[in-house]
Amino acid sequence: MSAFQQVIKANETAILSGWLSEMATSTRRTDLMGDTEIRQQATELLRLFTEASQTSSDVQSAAFASTKEFLKDVAKSRMDQGFTPAETALFVLSMKQPVFNALRDAMKSNPSELVTEIWAAGNLLDKLSMLTVTNAIGFRELTIQRQQEEMLELSTPVVKLWDGILALPLIGTLDSARTQVVMESLLTAIVDTNSQVAIIDITGVPTVDTLVAQHLIKTITAARLMGADCYLSGIRPAIAQTIVHLGIDLTDIQTKAKLSDAFALALQRSGKTVVSTKGSAPKPKEL
């Protein structure tokens, strides 16, 4: 009587060192993970696996709960460390070789039993590695989703174009809670820099609906109450037409097609002009 469970239990130390050297040659990523950590993970997984397989050979059974829980943590930490899902699965799969070696040594005299047990042990390890891949991909999807959400958020700095002239170039969708924050940061900057003009540029905003318009109008009204002029620039033709159809009235707001036009207006209103220091522009060369 020498089922693979008993063989594994009897050869835990040998399997562990075989597994570690297997990983060292084929699957190790020294750039991503240190020796100590990998040894700890391998030791723990082998211990859990050996223990669970004594009572069951079904990965869905309660006996494997802590093994699966551990593999979930492994998948998560490896995804965080930058391993691919395949590399993460290899961690489990590379246990096969030393396990098979131990089985071969223990069942030399009985080839048909050897085949049966190799198949059983291999099957179990395959299922665990599939589970690891599924976990790894799940974590990756969560990461992607989180990054997408972050990209949808605005990260928009208030920039000072000139003494007394601020610009807020908005980029991205404008309906999250961040919009409020960004608009407030413009108002704060107006006070802090004692600016007379603020330009909100919406060239990078894909959709202007009534909620966005309401945010813009509120901010512009608040800026006015604080004694600053506020211009709106970067309204693309398609957006201008859409705004008209929606019925939004922007006639009270100073709008300009481009940020540069709004800046020129701001300079003019604050009594500044731009002059060329090189005299007249160079004449084109005659052929």
Added chain:
Amino acid sequence: MALKRETYRIDVSNDVVRVRQVARSWAAELKFSLVDQTKFVTATSELARNTLEHGGGGTMTAEIVENGTKKGIRLIFDDQGPGIANIELALRDGYTSAGGMGLGLSGSKRLVNEFEINSEPGRGTTVTIIRWK
């Protein structure tokens, strides 16, 4: 008859962004002009937000529809929220019950080719729009 149909949940603010992206990519797929894409996406944004804010969440079903040789996109916004007691009033420019601009329903009606509201107080609201290519 729908050539293609998908349903999306609208439960959180980000879902509004997502269904807007769906509207944009379907409109681009049917080769809507840039102006028509923008109008369609903006109407989507208004109605999806109403589903979320006034209807307490719901779904958007998108369909590609055909009428003879014409193709278009039909969007159905559906919720089981409080419903609209006075549809005529809700469709009036500037009417809002919640501190909005009150231009979402009336404005999006002007941005599409076909517009229909069905609502029953206490039962929910369904708004259906079509924009033809």
